[in-house]
Amino acid sequence: MPLYLVRWPTLVASIVRANDEDHLTDILDEVSSPGDAVWTEYRGPLWVDVPLGIEARYEDDDWALEGVEQAASKALLGAKLDSESSETSAEMFDAILGTAFPHLFKLIEEQVDDEEVKPEDVRHAAMLDLWLHRGSGELPAWLKKMFKKLGNGAPEA
Structure with a gap:
C-alpha cells in the first residue's frame, strides 16, 4: 500500500497510506474535501513520534x-x-x-x-x-x- 504526501490549502501536510488514489480520496474526505488537497506518492523516509505524557x-x-x-x-x-x-x-x-x-x-x-x-x-x-x-x-x-x-x-x- 503506497504512502501519499498530501498538501492541504493551509500550512499542513499529511502522510496517508491508501490502496490507491480512489481509496486516498475516501480517506481525505473524512476530514475535508479531497478537491482542496494536492498529493503525490511519497517514497521518502518516515518517522512518527508519539510521546506519552510520561x-x-x-x-x-x-x-x-x-x-x-x-x-x-x-x-x-x-x-x-x-x-x-x-x-x-x-x-x-x-x-x-x-x-x-x-x-x-x-x-x-x-x-x-x-x-x-x-x-x-x-x-x-x-x-x-x-x-x-x-x-x-x-x-x-x-x-x-x-x-x-x-x-x-x-x-x-
Missing part, C-alpha cells in the same frame, strides 16, 4: 518516571499525535499505542468515560512497558516476518 529516564540501574499523576488525569494519558481528527487517524493512533505501549494502552481502553485513571495503575503499566522493551539490536521475528511479507526485506540493524 517522561522516563534510566538512572542508577532503574527507571525514573515523571508526569504520572498529570498523565493519569488526561485523555489517552497525555499521548499526542498531530493529525486531523478522523476515523483513519484514530485507527492509526490506536494501532501505534497498542503496539508500542500495550500495558498503557490497555488502561486507556478500559477507561470509563472521563473517569481518571489511578496514577499507581499508570506507573505500574508504564514500568511494565519499559521493562518489556529491551533493545537487543536484533529485530523481533514477528517484525522480520512482516517486512518479508510486505516484500521490503528486513532493514539493516
Whole structure:
C-alpha cells in the first residue's frame, strides 16, 4: 500500500497510506474535501513520534518516571499525535499505542468515560512497558516476518 504526501490549502501536510488514489480520496474526505488537497506518492523516509505524557529516564540501574499523576488525569494519558481528527487517524493512533505501549494502552481502553485513571495503575503499566522493551539490536521475528511479507526485506540493524 503506497504512502501519499498530501498538501492541504493551509500550512499542513499529511502522510496517508491508501490502496490507491480512489481509496486516498475516501480517506481525505473524512476530514475535508479531497478537491482542496494536492498529493503525490511519497517514497521518502518516515518517522512518527508519539510521546506519552510520561517522561522516563534510566538512572542508577532503574527507571525514573515523571508526569504520572498529570498523565493519569488526561485523555489517552497525555499521548499526542498531530493529525486531523478522523476515523483513519484514530485507527492509526490506536494501532501505534497498542503496539508500542500495550500495558498503557490497555488502561486507556478500559477507561470509563472521563473517569481518571489511578496514577499507581499508570506507573505500574508504564514500568511494565519499559521493562518489556529491551533493545537487543536484533529485530523481533514477528517484525522480520512482516517486512518479508510486505516484500521490503528486513532493514539493516
